[in-house]
Amino acid sequence: MKAVTIGPEFGKENLRLVDVSKPNAGYDDVIVRITKAGLNPIDYNLVHGKIVYSLTPIPHIPGSEAIGIVESSSRRFKRGDRVVIYNRSFDGTCNMCRSHNEHLCVNGGIWGVVTNGAYTEYVSVPERNLFRIPDSIEDDLAVSLPIGALTAYRSLIRSNAKAGEKILIYGASGNTGIFAAQFANLMGLEVYGVSRKSWLREYGCRETYRMGEIPKDFKADIVLNSLGTNFWTDAYSHVENKGRLVTFGVLTGREAPLDIARLYTSEISVIGSTGGTTKDLENMMKIVSQNSFRAPVSARFRLDEMKQAMTEFENERDGRIIIDVS
Numbered sequence: 001m002k003a004v005t006i007g008p009e010f011g012k013e014n015l016r017l018v019d020v021s022k023p024n025a026g027y028d029d030v031i032v033r034i035t036k037a038g039l040n041p042i043d044y045n046l047v048h049g050k051i052v053y054s055l056t057p058i059p060h061i062p063g064s065e066a067i068g069i070v071e072s073s074s075r076r077f078k079r080g081d082r083v084v085i086y087n088r089s090f091d092g093t094c095n096m097c098r099s100h101n102e103h104l105c106v107n108g109g110i111w112g113v114v115t116n117g118a119y120t121e122y123v124s125v126p127e128r129n130l131f132r133i134p135d136s137i138e139d140d141l142a143v144s145l146p147i148g149a150l151t152a153y154r155s156l157i158r159s160n161a162k163a164g165e166k167i168l169i170y171g172a173s174g175n176t177g178i179f180a181a182q183f184a185n186l187m188g189l190e191v192y193g194v195s196r197k198s199w200l201r202e203y204g205c206r207e208t209y210r211m212g213e214i215p216k217d218f219k220a221d222i223v224l225n226s227l228g229t230n231f232w233t234d235a236y237s238h239v240e241n242k243g244r245l246v247t248f249g250v251l252t253g254r255e256a257p258l259d260i261a262r263l264y265t266s267e268i269s270v271i272g273s274t275g276g277t278t279k280d281l282e283n284m285m286k287i288v289s290q291n292s293f294r295a296p297v298s299a300r301f302r303l304d305e306m307k308q309a310m311t312e313f314e315n316e317r318d319g320r321i322i323i324d325v326s
């Protein structure tokens with residue numbers, strides 16, 4: 001079968017399409033035929049050797065977000081079931097796992113980073129990482145469930161978002177931002193986006209501001225900012241008294257200054273959020289299946305077009321990139 005690999009040399013010019021043997025199902029594993037995969041910052045950074053997690057194995061098959069079809073029946077699944085891969089490896093036995101925080105497993109990591117990923121035709125996945133996709137969620141939307149939608153959903157839970165509150169979303173036109181806007185809107189929040197894209201109004205944003213053009217006195221109860229260093233201070237300045245600044249990414253760098261005086265005098269909370277639990281995934285899929293969520297797709301590529309896909313990722317886009325595997 002075909003697979004895309006990277007390493008030990010990194011950079012998109014070193015991506016290779018190779019023949020590898022089809023995986024065997026280990027104990028408790030299920031063979032899944034990958035149908036579609038996402039291309040997210042984590043995959044792009046992995047290919048370019050810039051990742052905050054340790055990478056194994058090398059050479060590596062990237063691809064952390066995917067859906068597929070169960071190839072052989074198992075205890076919980078029948079051949080032909082359409083499934084999403086929960087993209088955290090977890091042992092199910094550590095303190096974190098036993099308190100239902102699988103995404104923080106002390107022996108775990110991101111599937112597709114601490115394991116080979118989905119830019120290949122078949123994968124062998126622990127059965128506990130697979131979840132049936134409700135029929136009402138079509139493939140192009142389903143492929144965003146494990147990263148884009150789950151990250152957005154959990155960040156709102158972590159922020160203790162309540163109906164009537166104001167939320168300001170940096171990077172609102174990114175895949176996570178689009179889902180955050182839709183979840184927040186559904187939860188009854190007043191949604192504002194930071195982006196050049198005016199079409200975000202179709203996804204629940206009441207108003208969109210260009211970067212640097214947010215009114216100085218604009219304050220939100222919740223500010224989502226996954227852009228890292230460059231936009232940290234700006235995002236922090238727009239947090240209301242008792243407000244929450246939530247981050248789940250470091251797109252422009254991982255260090256930032258913090259005005260500690262303002263933190264306590266305004267009782268601001270800075271909250272980290274990452275991925276989500278398996279329970280979050282199940283709850284979130286139920287919500288998505290019962291409402292009209294959308295995720296715009298800007299371009300599609302096949303496995304033999306991964307270099308072009310990476311180049312497209314660097315461009316200004318109106319929607320996400322999907323890798324059509326089979």
Ligand SMILES: [Zn+2]
Pocket residue numbers: 090091092093094095096097098102104105106107108
């Ligand atoms: Zn664990």
